[in-house]
Amino acid sequence: MTTTFRNAVFQVHWFLGITAxxxxxxxxxxxxxxxxxxxxxxxxxxxxxxxxxxxxxxLSPSALMERVAAARPGEAIASLELSADPSDAAMVGFAPRDGGRRGERRHVDPYSGAILPEPRYQEFFRTTMRLHRWLAVDDVGKQIVGASTVILIFFCVSGLYLRWPRRWGSLRTWLALDWKQKGRNFLWHLHSVVGTWMLVAYLVMSLTGLWWSYGWYRDAVNAWAESGAPTRAEIVPTADRGTPPALDIDAAWQAFAATAPAWSTASFNLPKDDGALSFRYLDADPAHERARNTLSLDRWTLAPVAHERYDDGSLRQKIGGSMFPLHRGSFFGTTGVVVFMLASLLMPVFAVTGWMLYLDRRRRKRTVATTAGALAALPAAPPAPAEKPILIAHASQTGTAEQLALQTAATLRDSGCAVEVKTLGALKPAELDGRRLLLVASTFGEGEAPDSARAFLRQLQDRPPRLARLRYGLLALGDRGYRDSYCGFGRELDQRLHHAGAQPLFDRVEVDDNDPAALRHWQHHLGQLSGNTDAPDWRAPDYRRWRLVERRLLNLGSAGGPAFHLALQPEDAADLQWQAGDVAEIGPRHSAARVDAWLAEARLDPGEMVTLGDVREALADVLARSHLPPAAPGTPAQAVADALRPLPHREYSIASLPADGSLQLLVRRMARPDGQPGIGSGWLTDGAHIGESIDLRIRSNPRFHPPADDRPLMLVGNGTGLAGLRALLKARIAAGHSRNWLVFGERNAAHDGFHADELMAWQRDGHLQRLDRVFSRDQPQRRYVQHVLGESAEKVRHWIEAGGAVYVCGSLEGMAPAVDAVLADIVGRDALEALAAEGRYRRDVY
Structure with a gap:
């Protein structure tokens, strides 16, 4: 119900936003x-x-009026306004002509009585006022402005409701404007934060603006103001005293000045009958320009008969009589005028950002519809005999997560997997046990769930089911500009599912503002899940050129696949920068021999030039980095190039630091089902020659960067996972942090002691306080890294209690879940989840 209501409020908010x-x-x-x-x-x-x-x-008031009357014979003077400031002009009001409502008002020199010229640019402001009040189209415009003013009140209330953050008590959350935001997130941030800044001003301006739009509203405000007024003593009229004496204007002004000695401006309306003489004036330092006082003098004696002062009125009277100052902001002093002026001038920001957000949402919906159409057009893949389709659920506020979920589904279906796509809000947690689930979850606002996912999250929080047979992968969308709430919903969802016993297919992938590198990492996991690692990248990396300068076999005679130490150097020295824990994305190629064989079969010249986009290249170069189709002799070279699909990237943990002078990798040559070497590992360990150019891009992996302080660090890994752990150790040693413990596993000590001499030297020099190398096949009963941790439970607990962190790198199948289970046994599942939330338990597994 709450989600439905919130969605309804949102729909009305944006619809009125793009209209009013x-x-x-x-x-x-x-x-x-x-x-x-x-x-x-x-x-x-x-x-x-x-x-x-x-x-x-x-001049005296009477002399001033006489000179004006002489200059404008035949025109009756209705009022005179004087200022206590000697440099201000006086103001004379003439009686209306021909039954008009208002007469002309002119500035007059108070020293000579000369009528001064009409002020220049006055008509510009009159036109501006007509636009402001009724769009310069009279009654129709007045109704449009009135309705828009009511809508502004709705915007204030609904906008506050829609952006109400989880951490509502934080002023920074409400008011801090972060200029580091990008794209759509910046637009939404600007729209909501500036709206919060000006919320009170907009409410005051709109509530007072209705005064000029609707008579019923004006009557209601007046009735409310008068209901708070003190009871006034009734002035009893005196007996009829006959014809009043002739009006002595100078005497009347003197009597006024004697009663109200401190005034800044005063206005006297000439009486039309025998009533009292009335003066309206502002104090010498008035609260605002409409804080008028009224003084009535007896016509015969010039004695005060009534004196209504603004300062003596009740708060209700002051508010009721100050609609214009409240509307303008002058009710709150000059600062109020400035704030209200800025709020008014900022109003187009909401129209512009609202329209931009609306158009972006439309564009995203069109993209989603296109992707959904493409997905529907794919032939249905039958599910494996004993498995249900992979369930892909999205939690989207703007359509991005839905689009990525559909792209994910298309990739998996293209790889032969059966898939099912649903909105997360349409699922119940208890129904997920036994399924394979891929989640694409965006974070809304300050770390909150999108509206469509709130009910699902509530069920996980209030009635968490047991999901021990659920295996899931999570793509969390966010923006690092939000700092503490980055990917907040995705992280909470991951924690809740893990707490319910669900097992991750791979570690959570976090995407900063649609970062293509993170999305490629997600696609890498999809390839592992589907068994099709050859699917083309959604967006190819922007590779840089590096040279292979070293390749050394590390495990001669091993029962496992050959593992190599590789070193690469960039063509541009400026590219030699990364942090420990980062990942190298490699653009693989076919060997020259394989490309030549294909060209010979297709009867094509390897040097023939083809055009891809704006670039002319030799056909052989394009073929080297593309999937090779069946050779068809007679097909033109350009037609071949146009039909090629690029090879997807491959990811490898970086095993060195920039200070080493080269980017080093630890790569095991993998074999494809047909016995051929893997595309990436085969290229790096066999196909590429020393000195040959390698396409490479560095992907930042902040979730696996080392701790900044000298806290104890436990590093756990197996196989080529040592690469990432080696870089972390190098960074720790370079920083002078020696409380390091490495637990590393492989097959046989005689053949698989990767970088053994280096590790031993670090232990001998005190950089490694403890080194446990465990080799699974050196004894009759298999022994792995998790066994070392279980046997050293007390030591593990001590390191963690001392503020230590645990980093795991290596195989997701077998090693990572087993290590996770042992750590949970040692410290408790809740404590382990807390460590992960604090960033003290991190994994880079594959």
């Missing part, structure tokens, strides 16, 4: 332009709205 947003942007900009209208006009009109006293004596 443009109107609100125009109203906001025009309102911002009007914020300092008086000050701007005054600055642009010297000698009109202000005058130069130059030692002159100001």
């Amino acid at each position: 947003g443009v109107v609100l942007a125009l109203v906001g900009v025009t309102g911002g332009m009007l914020s300092f209208e008086d000050e701007i006009l005054e600055a642009l009109n010297p000698g009109v709205m202000t005058v130069e006293p130059a030692g002159r004596a100001a």
